[in-house]
Amino acid sequence: GVSELRMSDQGKGSASTPAGALAPGSDTYKGWLFKWTNYLKGYQRRWFVLSNGLLSYYRTQAEMAHTCRGTINLATAHIDTEDACNIVLSSGGRTYHLKASTEVERQRWVTALELAKAKAIRMMNDQSGDEEPTTQSDRSEGIQGTLKTLISKLDDLGTCNDLIAKHGAALQRSLSELEALRVPVEGGEKVKGVNERATLFRITSNAMINACRDFLDLAETHSRRWQRALQYEREQRIHLEETIEQLAKQHNSLERAWREAPTLSTNTPIGSERLQKGEASDEDEDTEYFDAMEDSPAFITVTATENTQHRSVSPYGLCNDSGKELQPLRRRRSHIPDKPNYSLNLWSIMKNCIGKELSKIPMPVNFNEPLSMLQRLTEDLEYHELLDKAARCESSLEQLCLVAAFSVSSYSTTVHRTAKPFNPLLGETYELDRLDDFGYRSLCEQVSHHPPAASHHVISQRGWTLWQEITIASKFRGKYLSIMPLGAIHLQFHSSGNHYVWRKVTSTVHNIIVGKLWIDQSGDIEIVNHRTKETCQLKFSPYSYFSREVPRKVTGVVSDSGGQAHYILSGTWDDKIESSKIVQSSKGGSGSEGKQKTVYQTLSPKLLWKKYPLPDNAENMYFFSALALTLNEPEDGVGLTDSRLRPDQRLMEAGRWDEANSEKQRLEEKQRAVRRRREAEATDALDDGREYEGFQPQWFHKRMNAITGETNFVYKGGYWEAKDSQDWSMCTEIF
Numbered sequence: 001g002v003s004e005l006r007m008s009d010q011g012k013g014s015a016s017t018p019a020g021a022l023a024p025g026s027d028t029y030k031g032w033l034f035k036w037t038n039y040l041k042g043y044q045r046r047w048f049v050l051s052n053g054l055l056s057y058y059r060t061q062a063e064m065a066h067t068c069r070g071t072i073n074l075a076t077a078h079i080d081t082e083d084a085c086n087i088v089l090s091s092g093g094r095t096y097h098l099k100a101s102t103e104v105e106r107q108r109w110v111t112a113l114e115l116a117k118a119k120a121i122r123m124m125n126d127q128s129g130d131e132e133p134t135t136q137s138d139r140s141e142g143i144q145g146t147l148k149t150l151i152s153k154l155d156d157l158g159t160c161n162d163l164i165a166k167h168g169a170a171l172q173r174s175l176s177e178l179e180a181l182r183v184p185v186e187g188g189e190k191v192k193g194v195n196e197r198a199t200l201f202r203i204t205s206n207a208m209i210n211a212c213r214d215f216l217d218l219a220e221t222h223s224r225r226w227q228r229a230l231q232y233e234r235e236q237r238i239h240l241e242e243t244i245e246q247l248a249k250q251h252n253s254l255e256r257a258w259r260e261a262p263t264l265s266t267n268t269p270i271g272s273e274r275l276q277k278g279e280a281s282d283e284d285e286d287t288e289y290f291d292a293m294e295d296s297p298a299f300i301t302v303t304a305t306e307n308t309q310h311r312s313v314s315p316y317g318l319c320n321d322s323g324k325e326l327q328p329l330r331r332r333r334s335h336i337p338d339k340p341n342y343s344l345n346l347w348s349i350m351k352n353c354i355g356k357e358l359s360k361i362p363m364p365v366n367f368n369e370p371l372s373m374l375q376r377l378t379e380d381l382e383y384h385e386l387l388d389k390a391a392r393c394e395s396s397l398e399q400l401c402l403v404a405a406f407s408v409s410s411y412s413t414t415v416h417r418t419a420k421p422f423n424p425l426l427g428e429t430y431e432l433d434r435l436d437d438f439g440y441r442s443l444c445e446q447v448s449h450h451p452p453a454a455s456h457h458v459i460s461q462r463g464w465t466l467w468q469e470i471t472i473a474s475k476f477r478g479k480y481l482s483i484m485p486l487g488a489i490h491l492q493f494h495s496s497g498n499h500y501v502w503r504k505v506t507s508t509v510h511n512i513i514v515g516k517l518w519i520d521q522s523g524d525i526e527i528v529n530h531r532t533k534e535t536c537q538l539k540f541s542p543y544s545y546f547s548r549e550v551p552r553k554v555t556g557v558v559s560d561s562g563g564q565a566h567y568i569l570s571g572t573w574d575d576k577i578e579s580s581k582i583v584q585s586s587k588g589g590s591g592s593e594g595k596q597k598t599v600y601q602t603l604s605p606k607l608l609w610k611k612y613p614l615p616d617n618a619e620n621m622y623f624f625s626a627l628a629l630t631l632n633e634p635e636d637g638v639g640l641t642d643s644r645l646r647p648d649q650r651l652m653e654a655g656r657w658d659e660a661n662s663e664k665q666r667l668e669e670k671q672r673a674v675r676r677r678r679e680a681e682a683t684d685a686l687d688d689g690r691e692y693e694g695f696q697p698q699w700f701h702k703r704m705n706a707i708t709g710e711t712n713f714v715y716k717g718g719y720w721e722a723k724d725s726q727d728w729s730m731c732t733e734i735f
Contacts (some may be wrong), residue, residue: 003339005643008056011017011307012284014076020654021065021540024151026551028050028051029049029050029051029109029112029116030047030048030049031048031049031105031109032045032047032048032410033045033046033057033087033095033098033099033100033109034046034098034099034100034101035057035096035099036097036098036099037097043099044093044443046058046059046069047059047060047061047063047064048098049064049111050074050113052070052120053073053074053075053116053117053119053120054071054073054074054525055071055072055074055077055089055096056068056069056070056071057069057070059574060533070096072089072091072094072096073091073092073120074091074113074116074117074120074127075093075117075120075121075123076091077089077090077091077113077117078090078091078531079103079110079113079117081106081110082129083643084103085100085101085102085103085105085106086099086100086106087099087100087106087109087110089112089113096601101229120415131475141304141591142393144381144547146223147219147220148320150216150219154212154216154436155644157208157209157212158209160205161205161206161208161209164202164205164207164394164397164419165202165205166199166203168198170204171198172198172199175191175195175198176195177196178191178337179191179192179195186408186673196634211727222724236372240379243378244302244545244546247545247546250548251548254548263438266273270449273684279338296377298604314527315396322418322421324370328413330436330437330631332630332633333399333629333630333633334615334626334629335615335617335621335629336370336621336624336629336653337634337653337654337655338617338620338621338655339620339621339655340655340657342366353552364657364661365648365652365657365660365661365664366657367419367420367709368419368420368421368422368652369417369419369420369622369624369647370422370622370632370650370652370653371421371624371628371631371632371643372421372422372423372424372428372430372643372646373421373422373423373424373446373452373454373472374424374428374429374444374445374446374454374456374643375421375430375444375628375631375632375643376421377444377454377456377470377490378430378432378442378444378456379410379413379625379627379628379631380410380456381432381442381458381466381627381646382406382409382410382412382413382612382625382627383406383410383441383609384438384440384460385438386401386403386405386406386409386463386608386609387402387406387460387462387464387466388400388438388439388460388462388463389402389492390402390403390406390464390493391460391462391463391464391493391494391495392463396496396498396529396531396532396568397536397558397560397566399496399498399533400500400527400529400535400536400558401491401536401558401567401569401608402540402578402608402690403491403500403527403536404527404556404558404569404577404608405569405577405579405608405609406537406609407489407502407525407527407538408538408554408571408573408577409577409609410504411507411521411573411574411612412573412574412575413625414507414519414521414718415519415552415573416573416619416623417622417623418509418517418518418519418612419622421703422459422646422648423452424444424452424643425446425646425667425671425734425735426448426449426671426674426675426695426734427445427641427695427697427698427732427734428445428446428641428642428643428646429443429444429445429446429447429639429641429642429643429698429719430443430444430643430644430700431443431444431638431639431642433635433717433723437460438460439460439461439462440458440459440460440461440462440722441458441459442456442457442458443456443458443699443715443719443720444456444457445697445698445699445700445713447469447697447700447713448471449671449675451471451472451473452472453469453470453471453487453713454469454470455467455468455469455697455713455714455715456468456469456470457466457699457700457711457714457715462492463494463495464491464493464494464539465491465492465494465715466489466490466491466492467489467490467715468487468488468490469487469488469712469713469714470485470486470487470504471485471486471487472484472485472486473485473486476512479510479511479512480505480508480510480511481508481509481512482506482508483507483508484505484506484510484564485503485504486503487503487712488502488503488708488710488712489501489502490705490707496531497531498529498531498532499529499530499531499707500525500527500528500529501528501530501707501708502525502526502527503525503526503631504525505521505522505523505525505540506521506522506523507520507523507541508520508521508522520542520543520552521540521552521573522540522541522542524537524538524539525537525538525540526538526541530707533561533562534558534559534560535558535559536556536557536558536561536569537554537556537557538551538554538555538556539554539556540554540573541554541555550572551572552572552573552574552575553570553571553572554569554570554572554573554577555568555569555570556568556569556570557569558579564729565582565598565600566581566582567579567580567582568580568582568600568602569607569608571609574611575611576607576609576610576611577608577609578605578606578607578608579603579605579606579608580600580602580603580605580606581602581603582600582602583597583601583602583603584599584600584601585601586599586601587599587601612625612626615629632644632649632650637723637726638723639719639722639723639731640728640731640733641698641726641731641732641734641735643724645735646667646735647663647667647735648660648664648667649660651663663730667735671734676707678694678695682694697713697716697731698730698732699716699717699719699732700713700714700715700719701713701714701716702714
């Protein structure tokens with residue numbers, strides 16, 4: 001038995017034996033056959049795979065992963081045999097002349113093909129029979145027809161039972177006669193044994209028929225129950241379809257009405273009676289509703305009449321103290337080469353990666369944008385003027401409103417940005433020196449590779465410092481991709497000492513498999529001023545097709561240390577945020593889930609932040625903002641590990657994607673080799689009983705934060721001094 005097993009294993013994949021015999025319950029059969037190609041080349045050896053009623057062939061087994069040379073559907077195919085080793089398959093005008101190495105192998109293939117053909121025809125008939133009957137009478141007729149078929153099959157079984165009984169009785173008679181003959185004792189015992197088996201066989205066949213009859217009775221009883229359940233489900237589905245259609249129509253008409261409606265003033269007086277009662281109708285332009293927030297009371301805001309002066313704000317909030325728009329000192333680029341039109345199916349790569357960490361998936365540059373994760377992190381500073389303004393605020397609550405608007409503004413660039421930034425190499429850095437233009441200097445460094453983590457430090461001459469260490473955790477879930485930035489963002493104002501801490505929300509990329517990719521942000525942000533204990537609770541509402549709310553909605557409440565609300569924040573993360581000062585609050589009627597709603601009477605909303613319009617031709621430049629277009633612009637004097645010097649990213653920006661892909665593979669392999677070397681060094685050190693330090697970032701070191709209690713990489717200094725002296729001797733060659 002062992003030698004036979006070895007021989008069959010050796011024969012696998014050869015022309016004489018198929019690679020996989022048709023296992024019980026398996027629908028797949030694989031092996032080598034010779035296929036007629038033409039009169040010049042004659043029969044050529046090809047790898048054939050029979051699966052799900054389809055026979056496909058490849059030049060080699062390796063080709064199965066990417067290139068199928070031809071497929072024939074067995075449901076409509078004619079199978080013929082010519083001589084001892086030949087098989088002829090014809091379907092829809094196509095004919096395959098195949099030859100097996102031996103007659104035995106040919107017979108195995110023919111059996112497998114015939115079985116697959118029968119199954120394919122059966123499945124085809126089942127599918128056509130499964131088409132939904134149109135009316136109630138058609139459905140009941142269909143069920144009656146099924147029952148009739150089952151009854152006729154039961155009759156067939158009854159006939160078989162009668163025949164078994166008849167032949168069984170005849171067999172027993174013959175055996176009894178045989179027993180009566182004078183045969184040796186041993187022979188008599190055997191005949192007796194056979195007689196007993198025949199009796200058992202008759203009993204078993206009778207039991208089988210009875211079981212079949214019971215099954216039919218049960219099927220008849222249950223079919224009525226299934227019919228009722230099915231009818232209910234159909235009605236529910238029709239009701240849901242009608243509701244969705246109605247919602248879609250309402251959504252369209254509301255959008256149209258909103259576009260056509262003139263802009264209404266927010267100073268319209270509202271009756272005092274309505275204000276006292278806290279009532280509000282959909283027709284009141286001055287009334288805003290907010291969803292109930294977790295861990296905070298549900299509320300309604302009602303705009304009060306007032307004659308306050310409106311502060312003048314430039315369209316994009318970029319003003320200095322004198323009200324003049326700030327002009328950068330140096331002209332920077334406003335265009336990059338257009339994105340080439342390469343078509344590649346994302347699903348073809350992602351389908352093998354469900355549940356994996358995104359940073360571990362080898363992705364071609366086709367799904368990237370020509371910026372690194374460090375540059376995307378630096379993009380948080382696009383609306384830095386909000387922090388400049390906040391630094392000048394005397395009221396810490398007003399300052400908190402501006403900090404909240406800044407935390408929301410960092411998402412505005414993501415609305416069309418579905419491409420993935422480059423994963424930075426370990427030790428890669430990125431600087432953004434805008435000291436002369438806007439008074440700040442920013443530095444990022446990739447401090448860890450698994451998990452990928454980047455540290456960021458910004459210092460501004462206009463009175464603030466921001467630092468963060470962000471670890472991107474991402475999971476591919478099949479239909480969508482979840483991106484969860486982990487880590488706290490710290491912001492400190494120099495004059496007041498106010499220290500704010502908050503964390504980012506989850507980003508979700510939808511329609512990975514089919515349709516247009518789109519991004520949503522969802523979750524809660526709590527911003528805490530650790531000096532005064534004032535807080536801001538922000539809620540990013542996830543998009544819902546069934547919701548009447550504005551998409552991408554953000555709502556928030558700014559409260560003092562005692563928990564009393566002072567400002568309401570409202571807007572969308574892709575457009576603008578406004579703040580409304582609360583002048584009075586009262587308990588209103590009960591809201592959803594029986595909770596009591598708080599009614600906030602507020603002054604007119606003030607604009608805190610408004611998104612800048614995208615540059616011209618942005619749709620062909622990866623939907624980059626004006627700042628994003630400048631981030632990868634070559635600059636003199638930057639560190640040797642700066643993202644601007646990364647070759648694959650630079651080639652991609654220039655539109656040379658094939659070269660970028662090979663360069664990306666080279667860099668990743670180089671990084672893997674360095675990691676293997678470090679692991680080997682660590683093992684050697686362990687064997688020798690020595691301590692091994694491992695990779696240490698150049699510009700950041702680990703320190704424990706007194707506020708959050710977390711140990712993070714923070715800036716240790718030295719980078720800008722090295723830039724001034726142009727001494728980069730401490731930098732490793734990572735590119």
